[in-house]
Amino acid sequence: MRNLSNMMCLDIYLESLDAKEAIKIKKQIEPSIKNIKPLLSWDIANTRHSEVSKKEMDIQKIQAFAKKYNWKNDIDAIFLKHHFEAIVLTDSLEKIMWVNEGFTKMTGYSKKFATNKHPSFLQGKMTSKEQKKELKSNIKKGTSFELAIINYKKDKTPYNCLVKIFPLYSNKITHFMALETQVK
Incomplete structure (x- = not known):
């Protein structure tokens, strides 16, 4: 089950890639908005x-x-x-x-x-x-x-x-x- 926080993590991961890698991976990902739940918390470990x-x-x-x-x-x-x-x-x-x-x-x-x-x-x-x-x-x-x-x-x-x-x-x-x- 995908949720918004998983998608946000994916976005952060994609942003860390160079342009060619990101385009390659984005083509393989189909966004799905079924079963999206609201983000309840956000934590970034530094x-x-x-x-x-x-x-x-x-x-x-x-x-x-x-x-x-x-x-x-x-x-x-x-x-x-x-x-x-x-x-x-x-x-x-x-x-x-x-x-x-x-x-x-x-x-x-x-x-x-x-x-x-x-x-x-x-x-x-x-x-x-x-x-x-x-x-x-x-x-x-x-x-x-x-x-x-x-x-x-x-x-x-x-x-x-x-x-x-x-x-x-x-x-x-x-x-x-x-x-x-x-x-x-």
């Missing part, structure tokens, strides 16, 4: 807006940590300049304090599982020794850096991860924040 909201909430969470620990870093500038899917916040000993939902989506590991672990639990046999050395060396230097590394998901699938690490400090380095993106 998944992009949802993702933006999640990122905004992640940034607000980091800003709350910044306030709590009195970081002198320009957190807003970091997030304006750098794209991310996952955020990993560690203490100065590199134990994970907090991860965002993007981390769980990327790795398959829950926030609860990751908390209090060292991020090295994501590494495996294809993670090169050079990558591990470079990571440790840059962390010891206490400066921001970017590194591509092979990590492993919960299901043991390897993935390429671009990691941007920022030391966070008040009078000294108190935490590290990693912004991560899975790369092809």
Whole structure:
């Protein structure tokens, strides 16, 4: 049974097509006005807006940590300049304090599982020794850096991860924040 809301969904779908595709499909569709019922509600799910909201909430969470620990870093500038899917916040000993939902989506590991672990639990046999050395060396230097590394998901699938690490400090380095993106 066709109803008006199904027809409206079809109209929205047709509008998203290029002209040739739309003409091809429109020829196959015969409009029917039998059994049309009035539209009672309208809802459009905007998944992009949802993702933006999640990122905004992640940034607000980091800003709350910044306030709590009195970081002198320009957190807003970091997030304006750098794209991310996952955020990993560690203490100065590199134990994970907090991860965002993007981390769980990327790795398959829950926030609860990751908390209090060292991020090295994501590494495996294809993670090169050079990558591990470079990571440790840059962390010891206490400066921001970017590194591509092979990590492993919960299901043991390897993935390429671009990691941007920022030391966070008040009078000294108190935490590290990693912004991560899975790369092809």
